[in-house]
Amino acid sequence: MFYGGILGQPGAADAAGFAEFITPALLGYARTEVPDGHRSHKKVLQINENEVQTVRLMYYMLLNGSSIMAIASILKEL
DSSP: OEEEOOBOOTTOOOTTSOOOBOSOOOTTEEEEEEEOSSSSEEEEEEEOTTTHHHHHHHHHHHHTTOOHHHHHHHHHHO
């Protein structure tokens, strides 16, 4: 499953014509390029299946009232 990438401002493309991601690396996502249908590629964020369980655990713990410190403690034990 692909999600549209978070890109720089319109017109902020480099000399090769590619926009750059302005976000840091995100746990659970991989940056990748896919064809855009116009003989070019667009950069998108793709779910990283190797990290998805960790992200879900963190999210559910947060929704259920766990503190950031408690989540960090559990992650250190994994």
